[in-house]
Amino acid sequence: MNSPEEVVDFIYNGHQRFLPHLSIDCVIFGYHDQQLKILLIRYHDQEHWSLPGGYVERQEGLTAAAHRILSEKTQLTNLYLQQFYTFGDSPTRLNRIEIQDNHNKVYAKANVAIDEEHWLSKRTLSVGYYALVDYHEVSVTPEFLVVDYAWVDVNAVPSLQYDHNEIIDKALLTLRSQLYQQSVGYNLLPEKFTLSEIQALYEAILGKPFDRRNFRKKMVALGVIRQLDERRKIGPHRSPYLYDFNLENASKLQEAGGVIF
Amino acid sequence: MNSPEEVVDFIYNGHQRFLPHLSIDCVIFGYHDQQLKILLIRYHDQEHWSLPGGYVERQEGLTAAAHRILSEKTQLTNLYLQQFYTFGDSPTRLNRIEIQDNHNKVYAKANVAIDEEHWLSKRTLSVGYYALVDYHEVSVTPEFLVVDYAWVDVNAVPSLQYDHNEIIDKALLTLRSQLYQQSVGYNLLPEKFTLSEIQALYEAILGKPFDRRNFRKKMVALGVIRQLDERRKIGPHRSPYLYDFNLENASKLQEAGGVIF
DNA sequence: GCAAAAGTGTTGCAGCTACACCCATGG
DNA sequence: CCATGGGTGTAGCTGCAACACTTTTGC
Numbered sequence A, B: 001m002n003s004p005e006e007v008v009d010f011i012y013n014g015h016q017r018f019l020p021h022l023s024i025d026c027v028i029f030g031y032h033d034q035q036l037k038i039l040l041i042r043y044h045d046q047e048h049w050s051l052p053g054g055y056v057e058r059q060e061g062l063t064a065a066a067h068r069i070l071s072e073k074t075q076l077t078n079l080y081l082q083q084f085y086t087f088g089d090s091p092t093r094l095n096r097i098e099i100q101d102n103h104n105k106v107y108a109k110a111n112v113a114i115d116e117e118h119w120l121s122k123r124t125l126s127v128g129y130y131a132l133v134d135y136h137e138v139s140v141t142p143e144f145l146v147v148d149y150a151w152v153d154v155n156a157v158p159s160l161q162y163d164h165n166e167i168i169d170k171a172l173l174t175l176r177s178q179l180y181q182q183s184v185g186y187n188l189l190p191e192k193f194t195l196s197e198i199q200a201l202y203e204a205i206l207g208k209p210f211d212r213r214n215f216r217k218k219m220v221a222l223g224v225i226r227q228l229d230e231r232r233k234i235g236p237h238r239s240p241y242l243y244d245f246n247l248e249n250a251s252k253l254q255e256a257g258g259v260i261f
Numbered sequence C: 001g002c003a004a005a006a007g008t009g010t011t012g013c014a015g016c017t018a019c020a021c022c023c024a025t026g027g
Numbered sequence D: 001c002c003a004t005g006g007g008t009g010t011a012g013c014t015g016c017a018a019c020a021c022t023t024t025t026g027c
Helices: A004-017 A062-074 A096-110 A164-177 A195-206 A212-222 A247-256 B004-017 B062-074 B096-110 B164-178 B195-206 B212-222 B247-256
Strands: A018-032 A035-043 A053-057 A080-087 A125-133 A146-153 A225-231 A241-245 B018-032 B035-043 B053-057 B080-087 B125-133 B146-153 B225-231 B241-245
Touching: A004 A018, A004 A096, A018 A062, A018 A164, A018 B018, A035 A195, A053 A062, A062 A080, A062 A125, A080 A164, A080 B080, A125 A164, A164 A195, A195 A212, A195 A241, A212 A225, B004 B018, B004 B096, B018 B062, B018 B164, B035 B195, B053 B062, B062 B080, B062 B125, B080 B164, B125 B164, B164 B195, B195 B212, B195 B241, B212 B225
Parallel strands: A018 A125, B018 B125
Antiparallel strands: A018 A035, A018 A053, A035 A146, A080 A125, A225 A241, B018 B035, B018 B053, B035 B146, B080 B125, B225 B241
């Protein structure tokens, strides 16, 4: 929604296009500067930041909706996207007055107001998806109601709107637990990378350091990555080997994963 | 809904009480006769069986709704209940005609019909919860529209309505992957049990046999169970020791679980 | 005494952790 | 030649899998 007209249309006609009472919230992970970051946005006249999100069209699959919303926000398609939980317990989700109030502050920018019977004033459940994106390829779409966006370190997330902090916590837990089953890094790193790079990524995600030698052995033994016959020049140091992801093996890991015995 | 009057009231006034477009489906696992079973129900004039489910009240938390629905169906409270996925992709969920048609067959028993604008004819997303219940304590409530119910072995689930087979598959995967983190067995076994009993349960859930000695070592080492200073008489055989669950340890396992490194 | 179930211990292997020294490169 | 980062191997430990014989009990 890039213009006041589109916002007004959304307010008055959105209920025909979208399902009420249900939204999708996206935890978009990007990796930059040795840090795992999350994309946050801030709506007009709102003190707290939010997760990017959207609504599901009436005849649209849930997964399709998540992909659409994400590509609307980041201009990226074909992302790694994973549903992790559906949130419907937080008291802030049930507080009509607060919800209506917040919406009205935001929509004031387009000179519209909603009353308590409006579909956007109602209680909303939210399906959480997390995405892994290449930080450098993201170009956040400037939306009319979004006055600011920022990539924040996962360890320094401010207090967010509604239950969005809880959503991020759960997303991180899920991401961590799936790190070795899915080829998570595939979407956060360039096609070819050095061992140090992927190790730094894993350290950022899991929040702890690893031993270089053991890390290499584990990743190669699991078949997650493959060493290439190629090195990269990196200034006044020895040239490190490049690696890439072994995607065939990843799908096998995925099938076997989860069940321990 | 135990009477035609309640059904009629639900049809005509349910939209005031419940959120539209959203349901909860429950995969209720019970354990009996060395088999892991699932509770299925069959609605009036429906060929296929279904999972028990229900709707979320407008001001009710999602988890609270799941508990309410489950206790309405089984008369049990305080169950182990776990959300595992939200389903909104299956084409059968988007096929209005089929949905309306099926509903009308069912509701014909109460002599009511719904048109395509009725809230129950609309596309519905479903939040999946799985529950673990003590098979013996369940007394399935006879509902007016439910003409039959059955406990079926997880390995012999018939073809179900909509995407309910997919829901069960995902529930089983989740249950299996959480087996050693959560004290899953706690809800499927009596308070005290023999090693053979819990081993048979784990074999039923994971679908493969284990070695008695290794199984005991693992369960005790993980701190999931504790051997008691008590035996049980079991006819013409040696009296086995009893065990119970070590719930304190379970919560620790849960925190550590998931993240591998 | 016999049939059925339960109790129990050891060995080998695989995979993880901990750990330190040398090499390559550019300035 | 030096500072920085990269490459590499081994030893010990833990945890898991494989495996068989003896004990208890009621009939």
